[in-house]
Amino acid sequence: MKGWRVDFLVTPLRAGLAAAAVAAGVLAFGWSGLFNVAATSGHWPITDWFLHYVMINSVKTRSLAIETPGDLDDPALIARGAGHFAAGCAGCHGAPGRPRSPVIREMVPTAPDLGPKVPTWEPKHLFWIVKNGVKYAGMPAWVSAEEREDEAWAVTAFLLKLPGMDADSYRSLAFGAEQDGAANGFTAVKPEPQGAAPREDVLADCARCHGRDGAGRDNAAFPVIAGQNEAYLFDALKAYADGRRHSGIMATAAARLPEPELRALAAHYAAQPPVAAKGAPPVEAALVAAGERIAREGDRGAGTPACASCHGPSPMARNPAYPSLAGQHAAYLESQLRLWEKEHDSRGGGPFAGVMRKIAFGMTEEQIKAVSAYYASLPRERTP
Template sequence: MLIRITWRRAILTLLVLAAGALLFAWSGIFNIAASGGHWAITNWVLHGVMRNSVRTHSLLVEAPPPLDDIALKARGAGHYASGCAPCHGAPGEPQNPIIQRSTPHPPDFSESLDDWTPKELFRIVQHGVRYTGMPAWIVPERRDEVWAMVAFLEALRDMEPEEYRRLAYGAEAPRQPPGSSAGIGGLGTPPAEVLADCARCHNRDGQGRDGAAFPVIAGQNEAYLLQALRAFADGSRHSGIMQPPAARAGDEALRALAAHYAAQPRQPVPQSFDPALLAEGERIARQGMPENQVPACLSCHGAEALARNPSWPRLDGQHAPYLEGQLALWREGLRGGGPYHRIMQTVASRLTPEQAHAVSAWFASQGGGE
């Protein structure tokens, strides 16, 4: 018997199939339980689609910075321990058994890391993976933070447990029980000791570690520190690394943290610069650039100005790369936070990268404030 296929019959067939699919979905017969897992062919298809998508979209990612930079790796490690290890594990710290019951199962980096290129890792970290538990970066525009995570992941492939603990916890490693970073509690609950959470990266003395990985916050104005922490917590100052710990700490703890670090003695970081560079930076800091409507930096960041308004930050003795990086974020409109952020965004936009480099070097070279 020969059945003729007509447009009417084709459309009717499609409508019947669509109605059947809707009825199947409405019935609740399909088992969505994570305990059931995926069929092998489903895993194969989904993983293939994901890899192809990442490979294609990563073609648009810019060339990575030097990924062997210890500062980049340290910044990535600090976030990885609290934000990633609970799902992916870490060297010497296997995945939590609860995570192993999820579908799809997150890869266990305590055992191996798939052969992704740096650009592909960047794409995954920045945007996450749909239909899995892999989230996008909180502030996808902060490409510098995403590259820090990629630098750490690249190093993670051959990392020994001792080096992981040093990078992830710094001086707090002896106080951190082995395996605790992979605990499921790290996903949402505040740490028992908030200071220990901050000290993993900033140290208890506020001097930071691993070169210019973290800013010097010792001796910073208490009002400014509290303002910055609150801005991180509510997301008005944009950082995928700082927002989670600040948000989970609570305002009372943020007040205590600001008071603690403001009370620490400030020790300028040893740095050397070309005298001509310092002279140019001092000129901008003291005189500004009237031709570009840039005020003298010291009109807000000098000792007299800071005494009038402690909500402005101290810049003397800070890491030059940190100051330069912050000016770049201002210039690109990516920093935010605080009541004066639009002023700084305007000022930074009127400085060339060379001028920002010079003035950052000059402030870094100052030991006792101006």
């Protein structure tokens, strides 16, 4: 046997040459065009298994440190997630009563029907996939992934309800009173000459979440925009569309719309009667009193100015770029203040957003809760 022994010393030079030879071989194979990229040929079963094995383990390892919030059963969170799912996910994954298109079925890997997949994951794994997407697979990351983890959790909350959901429940969750089909997340709207009114199909999409009257849905999942200042509404829509105000949900709704359409939508919702947010839960009286003090007098010690000077309530004329807050539901106001309070620019906005960012920075959780409860307790009004 001794004759068979090859004395081969691995030196750094030899190792380097071997690695270079392998790299050259791989490059030559790529150059030759022999590898078949045709989706028609699919993957070999072993490749398919390996890719899924890698994906599943990557997701599980990377989500180890994620803390799952306790309120994933909150109906507002589920409704928000469902509304986005119809525009941002169902086009690839299908939905109850809405099978995947034959074109999607030909993707390699394909976007699977998620009902049977959800139980194979823990909530934090689903959150990780929704937030980060899957490389080389066509599964996109969340728009504003770092800034809006709360939105990726909303979609996760919806996904957890998806297994076994029937078509009617899905329809009413994602479309409200609107027709199935009023979700145009993937289609571009042509910049047509514009009348004063928004296009019917576009308004139908907004109305799935905000209602045609702008009062939102009965679960307080969406901000009330009825009777809001037209200038502010337009600034907000433009900021979502341009990515200056971070929201994957609103970017999906607004980014494809040409500017005249955004103006028409702002005019439509500004013209609606200023009704209070639908389905808003009652607020605590003690919080309201503390909030009124902050709104009217500010907090000198903390350097917080009186909110009322810019947001009312007051009979004085105000800048129409400053939103009216009265009658908005508290959870939404809190969410916006918390976004500004975070150190990075989680909540951008219109041309004056920098003013508000400075004010919100340093506000405590108690102040945020109190002042939001106060504004939620007021009747909605038009800005004088």
